[in-house]
Amino acid sequence: MADILTPSNDHIAVAGAGLLGRLVAWQLLTDGHAVTLYDAGDLDVPPAAAWTAAGMVAPLCETAISERCVYDMGRFALTQWPRWLEALDASSLWQQNGSLMVAHPQDLGELTQFRRDLDHALGGGSPCRTLDAPEIQCLEPDLATGFRQGLFLPDEAHLDNRALLTRLLDEIRALGGECRAHSPVETFPGEVVTAEGRRHFDLVIDCRGTGAxxxxxxxxxxRGETLHVQTAEIQLSRPVRLMHPRYQLYVVPKPAHRFVIGATQIESEDRSPMSLQSSLELGSALYTLSPAFAEARILEQGVNLRPAFLDNLPHVTHQEGLITANGLFRHGYLLAPAVVCHLLAGIRGHGDRPFADTLAARPPQENAA
Ligand SMILES: Cc1cc2nc3c(=O)[nH]c(=O)nc-3n(C[C@H](O)[C@H](O)[C@H](O)COP(=O)(O)OP(=O)(O)OC[C@H]3O[C@@H](n4cnc5c(N)ncnc54)[C@H](O)[C@@H]3O)c2cc1C
Structure with missing residues (x-):
């Protein structure tokens, strides 16, 4: 597919101010382009999946249930995020302490199976390490003491994703980007259509997630659901996953004694609030991870939709005047660096676009327009 070379002073519209849209708009502004960023909703508390997300960057955890390319793009993220965060003067939003997986004694088979799946996906020994009970306690002293075995996945990271989205918006504004909240758009090559009418641009980049x-x-x-809780009774230094035959609960520590808890991946486009059953399951699994969570205050229940194509992989399409980037599924923070660098390489005219084999393939069941 041809690259879209644009002179550095072109006026570019970015549709969707979620994760991809903000990263792309920021990078294009630093290249010297004029950028107008549209979102259907609010910009400070956006309706984006990126705002609901837990912010884990976990290539090993995800590879056991994904394609090998997810691991490769995820490894790329582990080097690219620190660079971007440094450029944003926001390195403190990145924590890279690995992830821990535990299972109750009756569910230890889940850990064994996970490790087998991971070794298979990586075509050999994985870098994860089996831990015994004292090693688990040494790593996370506040966890319940009944976990006899765990897995430590080195290098994995997590981000303070909401602070990142806010930081990106501040930077976009500081660089002169035009930000249009509550402006749903339709995208076309070289133009966007809003309630106010058509507007011409040199290039349109569609990052509208499920809105596309x-x-x-x-x-x-x-559909994915999260609980945000707050308690000073427990400290975690890294994301912890509780393996269970029916779900994997994850708990991700955030600043100010907050934790984001999630587990669900439901094939549904229902955006209604969390069900009582989900809330009870998340709460009771959390309590078994550490009884110290019993007095935690529930601050928020989040529900959002992850944008996914049939192959659950991201795709970037280029045509004259329009680029689309979508399908990050449950891997937005894990795959955004690869997707954004691929997309920008096309605009900047760099010879090699990273991960072209995966990302430049048209989404399944979509023929060339
Ligand atoms: C519960 C949950 C937990 C998750 N946890 C993680 C995690 O730990 N790690 C990870 O890597 N990924 C995670 N994800 C996935 C990640 O959030 C998504 O993959 C990522 O946000 C997708 O980015 P995006 O920019 O494509 O879409 P979004 O972030 O959804 O942004 C799309 C934006 O487009 C806007 N929009 C929609 N329609 C229009 C329109 N017509 N005009 C203008 N704007 C429009 C929306 O308002 C939105 O702001 C999670 C997702 C969920 C739901």
Whole structure:
């Protein structure tokens, strides 16, 4: 597919101010382009999946249930995020202490199976390490004491994702980007259509996540739910996953004694609030991870849709005047660096676009327009 070379003073519209949209708008502004960023919702507390997300950058955890390319792009993220965060003067938002997986004694088979799947996906021994009970306690002293075995996945990281999205917006504004909240758009090559009418741009970049359904009929939303709780009774230094035959609960520490808890991946586009059953399951699994969570205050229940194509992989399409980037599924923070660098390499005219084999392939069931 041809690159879209644009002179550095072109006026570019970015549709969607979620994770991809903010990263792309920021990078284009630093290149000297004029950028107008549109979002259908609020910009400070956006309706984006990126705001609901837990912010884990976990290539090993995800590879056991994904394609090998997810691991490769995820490894790339582990080097690219620190660079971007340094450029944003926000290195403190990045924590790279690995991840811990534990299972109750009756579910230890889940850990064994996970390790087998991971070794298979990586085509050999994985870098994860089996831990015994004292090693688990040494790593995370506040966890319940009944975990006899765990897995430590080195290098994995997590981000303070909400602070990152806010920081990106501040930077976009500081660099002169035009930010249009509550402005749903339709995208076309070289123009966007809003309630106010058509507006011409040299290039349009569509990063609308599940809002891009009219453009990508094969795109679907996959429901995810999170609980935000707060307690000073427990400290965790890294994301912890509790393996269970029916779900994997994850707990991700955030600043100010907050924790984001999630587990669900439901094939549904229902955005209604969390069900009582999900809330009870998340709460009781959390309590078994550490009884210290019993007095935690529930601050928020989040529900959002992950944008996914049929192959659950991201895709970037280029045509004259329009680029689309979508399908990050449950891997937004893990795969955004690869997707954004691939997309920008096309605009900047760099010879090699990273991860072109995966990302430049058209989404399944979508023929060339
Ligand atoms: C519960 C949950 C937990 C998650 N946890 C993680 C995690 O730990 N790690 C990880 O890597 N990923 C995680 N993800 C996935 C990640 O959030 C998504 O992959 C990522 O946000 C997708 O980025 P995006 O920019 O494509 O879409 P989004 O972040 O959803 O942004 C799309 C934006 O487009 C806007 N928009 C929609 N329609 C229009 C329109 N017509 N006009 C203008 N704007 C429009 C929306 O308002 C939104 O702001 C999680 C997702 C969920 C739901």
């Amino acid at each position: 359904r009219p453009r990508h009929p094969s795109l679907r939303g996959v």
